[in-house]
Amino acid sequence: MASKSSRQSYSHNHNNGSSSSSSTSSSSSAPASRTTVGHAQPAHNSSGRPKPPSATSRRSVTPNSRTQSFHSDQEPRRVRVAIRLRPRNAEDLLSDADFSDCVELQPELKRLKLSKNNWSSESYRFDEVFTETASQKRVYEVVAKPVVESVLNGYNGTVMAYGQTGTGKTYTVGRLGKEDASERGIMVRALEDIIASTSPPSDSVEVSYLQLYMESIQDLLAPEKTNIPINEDPKTGEVSLPGATVVRVQDLDHFLQLLQVGEANRHAANTKMNTESSRSHAILMVHIRRSIHEKVNDEINSQEKGTKSDLFDGNGIPIVRKSKLLIVDLAGSERIDKSGSEGLLLEEAKFINLSLSSLGKCINALAENSSHIPTRDSKLTRLLRDSFGGSARTSLIVTIGPSARHHAETASTIMFGQRAMKIVNMVKLKEEFDYESLSRKLEGQVDYLTAEIERQQKLRDDGKYKLEKQLRECHDSFAEARKVLVTRSEILEKENIHLESEMKGILSELNHQKDLNNLMQDKVAKLEMSLKHSEQHQLENSTYQKVLADTTQMYEKKMAELIKQIEDERAHSESAEEQLALMKKLLSEHQKSIQGQKQIDELALKLQEMYQLHENTLSELQSLKSENKDLLLQKAKLNEELHSMRQRLLEQEKQRKGIENELIKLKRAVPENENDFEDKKSYMKEELSKGSSEFGNRMGSYRSNPLRENISGQRATIAKICEEVGLQKILELLTSEDSDVQVHAVKVVANLAAEDINQKRIVEEGGLDALLMLLRSSENTTILRVASGAIANLAMNEMNQALIMDKGGALLLAKTASKTEDPQTLRMVAGALANLCGNEKLLTVLKEDGGIKALLGMVRSGSSDVIAQVARGLANFAKCESRGVIQGHRIGRSLLIDDGALTWLIANSNTNSASTRRHVELALCLLAQNEENAKDIISGGGIKVLIQISAESSREDIRNLAKKMLRLNPSLQADMHAR
Ligand code: ADP
Numbered sequence: 001m002a003s004k005s006s007r008q009s010y011s012h013n014h015n016n017g018s019s020s021s022s023s024t025s026s027s028s029s030a031p032a033s034r035t036t037v038g039h040a041q042p043a044h045n046s047s048g049r050p051k052p053p054s055a056t057s058r059r060s061v062t063p064n065s066r067t068q069s070f071h072s073d074q075e076p077r078r079v080r081v082a083i084r085l086r087p088r089n090a091e092d093l094l095s096d097a098d099f100s101d102c103v104e105l106q107p108e109l110k111r112l113k114l115s116k117n118n119w120s121s122e123s124y125r126f127d128e129v130f131t132e133t134a135s136q137k138r139v140y141e142v143v144a145k146p147v148v149e150s151v152l153n154g155y156n157g158t159v160m161a162y163g164q165t166g167t168g169k170t171y172t173v174g175r176l177g178k179e180d181a182s183e184r185g186i187m188v189r190a191l192e193d194i195i196a197s198t199s200p201p202s203d204s205v206e207v208s209y210l211q212l213y214m215e216s217i218q219d220l221l222a223p224e225k226t227n228i229p230i231n232e233d234p235k236t237g238e239v240s241l242p243g244a245t246v247v248r249v250q251d252l253d254h255f256l257q258l259l260q261v262g263e264a265n266r267h268a269a270n271t272k273m274n275t276e277s278s279r280s281h282a283i284l285m286v287h288i289r290r291s292i293h294e295k296v297n298d299e300i301n302s303q304e305k306g307t308k309s310d311l312f313d314g315n316g317i318p319i320v321r322k323s324k325l326l327i328v329d330l331a332g333s334e335r336i337d338k339s340g341s342e343g344l345l346l347e348e349a350k351f352i353n354l355s356l357s358s359l360g361k362c363i364n365a366l367a368e369n370s371s372h373i374p375t376r377d378s379k380l381t382r383l384l385r386d387s388f389g390g391s392a393r394t395s396l397i398v399t400i401g402p403s404a405r406h407h408a409e410t411a412s413t414i415m416f417g418q419r420a421m422k423i424v425n426m427v428k429l430k431e432e433f434d435y436e437s438l439s440r441k442l443e444g445q446v447d448y449l450t451a452e453i454e455r456q457q458k459l460r461d462d463g464k465y466k467l468e469k470q471l472r473e474c475h476d477s478f479a480e481a482r483k484v485l486v487t488r489s490e491i492l493e494k495e496n497i498h499l500e501s502e503m504k505g506i507l508s509e510l511n512h513q514k515d516l517n518n519l520m521q522d523k524v525a526k527l528e529m530s531l532k533h534s535e536q537h538q539l540e541n542s543t544y545q546k547v548l549a550d551t552t553q554m555y556e557k558k559m560a561e562l563i564k565q566i567e568d569e570r571a572h573s574e575s576a577e578e579q580l581a582l583m584k585k586l587l588s589e590h591q592k593s594i595q596g597q598k599q600i601d602e603l604a605l606k607l608q609e610m611y612q613l614h615e616n617t618l619s620e621l622q623s624l625k626s627e628n629k630d631l632l633l634q635k636a637k638l639n640e641e642l643h644s645m646r647q648r649l650l651e652q653e654k655q656r657k658g659i660e661n662e663l664i665k666l667k668r669a670v671p672e673n674e675n676d677f678e679d680k681k682s683y684m685k686e687e688l689s690k691g692s693s694e695f696g697n698r699m700g701s702y703r704s705n706p707l708r709e710n711i712s713g714q715r716a717t718i719a720k721i722c723e724e725v726g727l728q729k730i731l732e733l734l735t736s737e738d739s740d741v742q743v744h745a746v747k748v749v750a751n752l753a754a755e756d757i758n759q760k761r762i763v764e765e766g767g768l769d770a771l772l773m774l775l776r777s778s779e780n781t782t783i784l785r786v787a788s789g790a791i792a793n794l795a796m797n798e799m800n801q802a803l804i805m806d807k808g809g810a811l812l813l814a815k816t817a818s819k820t821e822d823p824q825t826l827r828m829v830a831g832a833l834a835n836l837c838g839n840e841k842l843l844t845v846l847k848e849d850g851g852i853k854a855l856l857g858m859v860r861s862g863s864s865d866v867i868a869q870v871a872r873g874l875a876n877f878a879k880c881e882s883r884g885v886i887q888g889h890r891i892g893r894s895l896l897i898d899d900g901a902l903t904w905l906i907a908n909s910n911t912n913s914a915s916t917r918r919h920v921e922l923a924l925c926l927l928a929q930n931e932e933n934a935k936d937i938i939s940g941g942g943i944k945v946l947i948q949i950s951a952e953s954s955r956e957d958i959r960n961l962a963k964k965m966l967r968l969n970p971s972l973q974a975d976m977h978a979r
């Protein structure tokens with residue numbers, strides 16, 4: 001719209017109404033120079049010509065340009081002048097019937113041609129030329145709308161209608177157009193646009209409606225208010241009417257009502273004063289206040305920026321634009337004398353026209369660039385001071401009538417317009433900061449922020465309190481949890497230790513069990529083997545028995561046959577004797593009957609034969625009898641053998657059953673748990689010791705009877721084996737590469753050595769050497785044990801004792817004693833040495849070979865059996881020594897003392913083992929017999945022991961011996977007395 005209006009109204013230019021005179025040019029047509037009114041000097045260029053208004057500068061106000069205008073806010077703008085021709089009315093038609101029009105319009109050229117007469121005319125150029133057909137709307141848009149827009153942008157503006165009465169000023173400006181909206185005049189249309197462009201409540205549109213008549217301002221909205229004074233701000237030059245009613249316009253209807261009221265009041269006033277409205281000026285004042293929220297940075301210049309940006313950081317600063325629009329319907333411009341108001345005084349007439357004539361003078365002065373502008377001469381010029389040559393944007397609509405009758409008036413009116421076109425105003429943006437509303441806004445913000453801060457503070461405090469509470473709770477629960485954890489971990493640790501120890505125990509138990517298991521499995525295997533053997537044996541026995549039974553049966557049958565034969569022979573012989581007797585009788589009878597010699601010879605021969613037969617039969621009988629006797633003997637023998645065989649078989653059966661039971665027990669025991677274990681273990685021990693007892697029973701070991709029977713049974717078997725295999729071969733097996741073979745061989749040899757009768761043979765056939773060799777070289781515990789046992793057995797024989805010593809047996813035994821910890825082996829070794837101690841001739845060598853030391857060393861085993869053998873040995877030794885002393889071929893103290901035997905004997909005189917104790921007591925008594933030993937006995941505390949023995953020994957002979965020793969040994973006697 002703006003651009004359109006621009007094109008329509010000001011497209012060409014500024015060369016205000018340069019006249020292009022058609023014929024005779026008029027002197028007044030072209031304005032020569034531009035003038036401005038005093039205080040509002042435009043920023044002229046050097047030529048003094050004001051800068052031509054441009055569409056841009058007029059139309060749009062960019063922030064920059066506005067900022068500029070706000071501070072150095074002046075922009076040259078010429079007063080715009082348009083001319084409007086009223087259509088002919090009835091009166092015109094009547095009066096101008098013989099006249100042609102004096103006015104010719106050239107709207108396309110924006111020219112008006114005014115004819116003086118038929119041959120002369122003058123042409124005037126205006127900013128716009130409206131023909132009689134121009135619509136109210138177009139007039140508004142071209143003349144008033146640019147001003148209205150300017151006013152909405154913050155500039156003051158003025159729209160005025162100037163013209164002769166009846167030319168249509170009021171029609172153009174003040175028409176309400178109640179019936180026909182197209183007839184609405186500038187006032188209604190302007191307000192319509194203003195109301196549409198403002199937004200209450202931040203914006204406001206206020207109106208005052210006034211009438212100026214006879215230099216008196218009357219309020220048309222409150223007609224009682226007359227003579228309203230004009231107030232001029234000395235600083236700003238702002239003109240105001242503080243006494244006038246100001247009504248804030250709500251909407252267009254409200255404004256129409258106000259206009260109507262004003263019009264009615266104007267009419268009433270004029271009627272009352274008996275005046276014509278054409279003599280008064282109607283002035284509508286529109287005060288517009290618009291708020292513009294824009295960034296501070298856009299609003300302030302660089303100088304103020306630093307301070308203000310701190311103050312309004314980022315906030316919109318309210319800017320308010322205050323502008324004023326004046327729409328003036330001037331009084332008729334015709335001369336007063338012509339108006340036909342005859343009743344008025346000249347002074348009055350002058351007064352009536354003062355304002356308008358004063359306006360004319362001012363415009364003339366302005367147009368002529370006069371130094372003095374007489375604005376103060378009238379109220380109208382004071383009110384319009386800003387509209388002409390001031391800071392307002394001004395449009396003037398000049399109305400003319402077509403009638404030639406008013407040619408002069410029309411011409412003067414046109415000239416007024418032409419002069420007005422020369423006036424340049426310096427438009428000024430009326431814009432200011434709305435500090436009041438800013439302050440209100442800021443206060444509101446401060447209040448809001450204060451409340452917000454308080455709220456936040458409260459929230460923070462609450463949050464802080466809550467957090468502290470939570471923290472405390474957390475601390476508490478943490479401490480508690482820690483406590484629980486500590487106790488828990490302690491318990492767990494304890495449990496752990498306990499479990500570990502338990503586990504260790506179980507592990508060791510398991511290992512132990514595993515060992516025992518292995519041991520038992522070995523034993524089971526052995527027992528199974530032996531069972532198998534025994535079964536085989538039994539099988540053999542049964543076949544043998546069968547054969548025996550068969551043989552017996554056969555013999556019995558034979559014997560029965562023989563007996564029958566014998567009986568037959570006897571019967572035969574008896575019948576032969578009978579026959580013989582018969583023959584003899586016959587013979588005698590024959591002799592008696594003296595029958596021939598021949599017959600007798602024959603009979604004699606026959607008798608001879610018979611006798612011979614009888615003899616043979618008798619011898620045969622004899623042999624048969626002896627044969628029978630033999631057979632009976634044989635039978636008895638066989639029966640005996642059978643019986644013993646059965647006996648053995650039964651024994652073996654029993655043994656086998658025993659073994660089987662044991663095997664079952666063991667088998668049962670093997671997979672079972674440790675609860676049964678202790679019993680089995682002891683059983684095992686017994687089983688293990690059985691092997692050694694086979695050849696050790698003679699050395700004072702006590703075994704149950706069934707066991708001994710078993711052993712003797714086995715010995716018999718072994719003897720049988722020996723008989724069959726031959727001792728030599730068995731002895732050869734002792735040197736076998738296979739240790740198993742060696743073990744079995746040495747066991748056989750040891751068993752054989754247990755029998756006196758075998759000992760000589762074993763030694764003769766090199767068995768002793770072989771056994772000593774085993775002691776020397778073998779590392780096998782069983783071999784060492786059994787070999788030692790065999791040697792011990794052999795050492796029972798006095799002859800063998802010397803041999804053993806000669807062959808270094810004592811040394812070997814001592815060595816064996818030192819290198820083994822097996823109590824069974826130690827028992828064997830100790831037994832062997834003890835046996836050797838019983839040979840008086842060997843005592844010195846035995847001592848020298850370390851026999852005594854070895855004996856005493858073996859007590860370390862703690863085994864009562866071993867200790868018993870040691871005590872026996874020492875007793876043997878002491879006995880031999882004592883014998884030697886008595887017989888006089890031994891002198892000096894006992895060899896036992898050097899090796900610490902005396903000390904040991906004294907120390908062990910109270911031992912629990914009866915056998916050991918007996919031997920210890922005996923040895924001590926025997927040592928006490930030798931005067932030479934007395935000193936050592938006394939120093940070793942032996943006296944006390946001997947006294948104790950003499951009193952407490954379980955054996956009477958030893959008690960007596962002790963008493964005797966105490967009595968007979970002078971040194972002991974002396975010591976006793978000394979005590
Ligand atoms: P003024 O106010 O200048 O004395 P008015 O506005 O009262 O003149 O007009 C006088 C008469 O002319 C009125 O009856 C009005 O309706 C009529 N009139 C004026 N101008 C026009 C126009 N342009 N078109 C039609 N009628 C008009």
Ligand code: MG
Binds near residue numbers: 169
């Ligand atoms: Mg009028």
